[in-house]
Amino acid sequence: MTLIMAGWLITSPDEIPREKYGVRVLGNTVVDVGPNQNLMKNYPDDVVVDAKEHIVLPGFVNAHTHLYGVLAHGIPVDNPPADFWEFLKDYWWPKIEDSLDKEMIAAATTWACIEMLQSGTTTFYDILEAPNSLPGGLLTERNIVKNSGLRGILSFEATERSGEKAALMGVEENIALHEISKSDELISGMMCLHTTFTCSKDFIHETHLKAKKVGLGLHVHCNEGQYEGIWCEDRYGLRPLEIYEDLGVTNSKFIASQCVHLSEEEKLIIQKNKVNVTHMPLANCEVGGGIAPIPELRDLGVVIGLGSDGYINDFYEVMRGAFFVHKARLQDPGVMQAEAVLEMATIGGAKALGLENVGKIQEGFSADLQIIDARFPTPITEENLIEQVVLWRSARHVSDVMIAGEWQVRDNQILGIDVEQARTTLHLQAKRLWEK
Incomplete structure (x- = not known):
């Protein structure tokens, strides 16, 4: 069981972003969403991920x-x-x-x-x-x-x-x-x-x-x-x-x-x-x-x-x-x-794409989410957060990615793929293609 304690949580584009809200993940599924303090109180034995200077939003x-x-x-x-x-x-x-x-x-x-x-x-x-x-x-x-x-x-x-x-x-x-x-x-x-x-x-x-x-x-x-x-x-x-x-x-x-x-x-x-x-x-x-x-x-x-x-x-x-x-x-x-x-x-x-229980952070949905840097140079509010994210974030601000309850990116590092080896291999194969 994992508790992700966010500075801000965007559960869905049609819902108001929540400050100091978090997510509980059990297996591959989101099982609870609520204020950080409530989650900590209700699930004291869970593994805690501190994302208080970050935004958690759907993948x-x-x-x-x-x-x-x-x-x-x-x-x-x-x-x-x-x-x-x-x-x-x-x-x-x-x-x-x-x-x-x-x-x-x-x-x-x-x-x-x-x-x-x-x-x-x-x-x-x-x-x-x-x-x-x-x-x-x-x-x-x-x-x-x-x-x-x-x-x-x-x-x-x-x-x-x-x-x-x-x-x-x-x-x-x-x-x-x-x-x-x-x-x-x-x-x-x-x-x-x-x-x-x-x-x-x-x-x-x-x-x-x-x-x-x-x-x-x-x-x-x-x-x-x-x-x-x-x-x-x-x-x-x-x-x-x-x-x-x-x-x-x-x-x-x-x-x-x-x-x-x-x-x-x-x-x-x-x-x-x-x-x-x-x-x-x-x-x-x-x-x-x-x-x-x-x-x-x-x-x-x-x-x-x-x-x-x-x-x-x-x-x-x-x-x-x-x-x-x-x-x-x-x-x-x-x-x-x-x-x-x-x-x-x-x-x-x-x-x-016909997918059910994907695309939101909500109870019963797959635990597919990303954690991004919330340190904007201007203040964050409920009213401006989504626009701040769309206009002024990029791949370099993504620190962690979870898919179906499993971390695939942690602390800016992709798990399970050798990035430099992949870069070298792609370079060689692209050269083969270009020379055809």
């Missing part, structure tokens, strides 16, 4: 990432792509995804797990696309994630762009991961397809049925750039989400990531069918894709999670991206307040 849920993306950080590009379609066909597919092997995937997964732990992320959803790693690429990733202690939902992005055989192997890879992870508390699976312009209607429908049969949710990239919508209208006379709705795949277990270029009808399809959305503010800017209409979707009651997209994994930076870009797009400083951003980064992401 982040990175609802969309590509762990292998760290291999491309800093890669030289002779001719920058002119748009998102060129980014895919001339750069990302041939130079990154089609060149990945299992050694590269293992090195990238290890380093991405380090970056996530360092910034307070406790749960993530990953999409691997590496056709030349099949079969077994996703299982390689699983073994690394298991060792890290992170809660991971893993998937392989099935696509027909590499041919029918590779597409079917991608689907089977997801089912295999699901089967071996059924009893795993921290590792689980998801069915994943790429887009309407790399997957035929028949393949989408058949994959949906396979996912439904084994109880998996379905994730797709959707309207990340303008290309997909134009392509669908030219080929089918419909927008991407209209196609998915016609195929019967839009429901509460369907995740549409990106959703940058949506028609008004597509927004209503998302609302009506309870489709979950994941938002990647920094990555969308990096590829020139645009800025998703997230405030508008929130007004419609859509469940939205936040993701790094494998670009910048410091989730504090991702939150700041979400906080700022919508104010600029709408020219309205009142939209996307800090509480809304933190909600997407925690309980919103958990809901989007």
